[in-house]
Amino acid sequence: MPIQIEIISPEKVLVSREVDMAVLPGMEGDIAAMPERAPMMLLLRGGVVALYDGDTVKDRYFVGGGFADITPTRCTVLADKAVPVSEISIDNATAQLEALSEAWDQADKTDTTRLSVLQDQIQAVRAEIEAGSPTS
Numbered sequence: 533m534p535i536q537i538e539i540i541s542p543e544k545v546l547v548s549r550e551v552d553m554a555v556l557p558g559m560e561g562d563i564a565a566m567p568e569r570a571p572m573m574l575l576l577r578g579g580v581v582a583l584y585d586g587d588t589v590k591d592r593y594f595v596g597g598g599f600a601d602i603t604p605t606r607c608t609v610l611a612d613k614a615v616p617v618s619e620i621s622i623d624n625a626t627a628q629l630e631a632l633s634e635a636w637d638q639a640d641k642t643d644t645t646r647l648s649v650l651q652d653q654i655q656a657v658r659a660e661i662e663a664g665s666p667t668s
Contacts, residue, residue, distance in 0.1 A: 533567045536606040539581060539593055541614035546593060553584040554607050556600050557659075565600070565607035574600040578656030580617060580663045581609060592617040594663045596656045613656075620664030629657045 534550035554565040557579025563572075576598045583591040596613030632654050639646055 535565060535567050535604075537565070537583065537609070538607070539595070539609045539611060539614050541611050546614050546616070547583070547591070551583045551590070552586055555582040555584070556607075556609065557581065557595065558600075563600075563602075565602045568604045569602060571603045574602060576600055576609070576611065578659035580659075581614075592663070594620055594660050596660065597652065617663050620660060622661060622664050625657055625660045625664065629654065629661065632657060 534552050535554070537547060537549065537551050537554050538545060539547040552566075556563050556565060556574060557577050559575045559577050562579075563574055576595055578596050579594070581593045581595055582589045583593075594613075594615050594617055595609065595611040598609060598611035598614075600610070601608045632650060636647075636650050636654065639650060641647065
């Protein structure tokens with residue numbers, strides 16, 4: 533018995549189909565969305581959503597963060613950014629990481645809110661680079 537998954541970015545709906553399981557990058561660790569799982573809301577970190585048919589990963593999508601609503605029959609991912617792993621540009625992500633690192637260096641170290649936002653963005657871009665690397 534599969535579950536319905538949707539991965540939605542600000543630009544478009546990337547995925548809307550049935551899968552046997554989806555593994556999501558939660559802030560506290562990876563979580564599997566499966567049929568008949570107890571309902572939960574999940575805060576996502578930057579990482580890869582893996583979609584399974586049977587025991588096989590059929591699709592992988594990078595999400596830059598967001599939320600997931602998991603019910604016994606469906607999983608809806610609302611992502612800040614979402615792209616198929618195969619479409620990640622390492623060059624663009626590396627340039628973005630360099631810009632964020634420069635912003636970190638120049639940031640007011642007493643502005644903890646700004647530092648927290650920059651830290652989350654840096655972690656998400658590092659996860660994107662890792663997801664798009666040939667060894668992942």
